[in-house]
Amino acid sequence: MAFLEIKDLHVEVAGKEILKGCTLSIEEGEVHAIMGPNGSGKSTLANVIAGNPVYKVTKGSLLFRGQNMLEMSPDERARAGVFMAFQSPVELPGVGIAQFLKTALNEKLKSMGKPELDAVQFIKRLKTRAQALNISDAMLKRSVNEGFSGGEKKKMETFQMAFLEPDFCILDEMDAGLDIDALKTVSDGINVMREKTRSFLLITHFQRLLNYIEPDYIHIMIDGQIVHSGDKLLAKSLEEKGYDEYR
């Protein structure tokens, strides 16, 4: 049984078919990257895995650890271990970061039949994960993403992931808008999470991110399908030759 098994997935948004038979399989502990031109359907795939109701699956299957994800609500998928770092996260004015993460973690623990964290344990976990990503106490006091710069939003997504410790992490364009220092901080935050039991799907259209986070496999998505897969060397050849030979 594969960790994540996507077969012949067809997905529509606003009446238009975006994914046109996407097939992808990821094993436990692996890091996969999907590269592809703008508009090829990479974010659509990420959103479908996370369960965004805007995207309608018309055909195909999506199994996570053998469970049929298509029958699960987005929150059930998250509690089962799926996490997506959004390409463009929303701002939630008036929703404090601590309250937000406490609710998320406690609901997950409750669903696993584990006790909730008490206030001391919670603060400790929040602070240690924040420090590792250079997130200040002042920033933790703010509302989720409200008024954050592009780079701060990416950091906040990575921080949430580090805090919630999901088993399957989807990172949609984590490198977009990050300067080199921030890219390094975010990449370090992701790399320390690499474990035998945790898998990653990195979405990017630049090779740059893959210099910091080395994937096991790279897939090329063109027009809603994975048209080619290879190892990490593929990124270099894409950088030089572009996507034309795969179109």
Next chain:
Amino acid sequence: MNTDNILLIKKGDVITQRHISDQYMTFEPNASEPLECFLLVFKGDTQIQVNLKEEGATCLIQALYLIDKDHKANIDIKISHLGRDTKSSQIIKGIATDQSKVSFFGNIYIDNNAQKSDGYQNHRALLLSDDACVQAVPALEIYADDVKCSHGSATGPLDENALFYLLSRGISSKSAKKILLESFVSGMIPTEYNSIIQQWIEDHV
């Protein structure tokens, strides 16, 4: 649950509560004692008229309506800027669910003697069901030329993207809606009355 409408008047640090139902209220604050009032509406007609006559008089009105079942609510706020340099600010927020119907009339009148006055009004409503309806009718009547006056209104369902974001973190749909509604109403009514509002939200998600 007690669903009487509540009117709170704040003077300095002191808040006094007046229970109201279907009534017309009129206020005439002077410059040394600004009117600061909070209104929590569950149903019925509420009319507030504020006359800002004295030079420099100001008022702040925050109204929150929470309407369910087949209840109707009419909220009618009229601010008359009659004296120079008068200032008004109205923040109105509401949540309507089930088959409820809400009308909000917000009128800012600025007399020709009320130069340098400033009138502000903002209305935002969330609809939690397809059958709920909110009609907002803002009206500005301005007869002086050297004034500031602005208003805005927005009505719609909960933001789908915000909801999905919360769900994607493992937060259940009920908790996610609660979080969004609580952030929407936060700061509208003095915190002593939070529990009434939280209970209403809890009962309607």
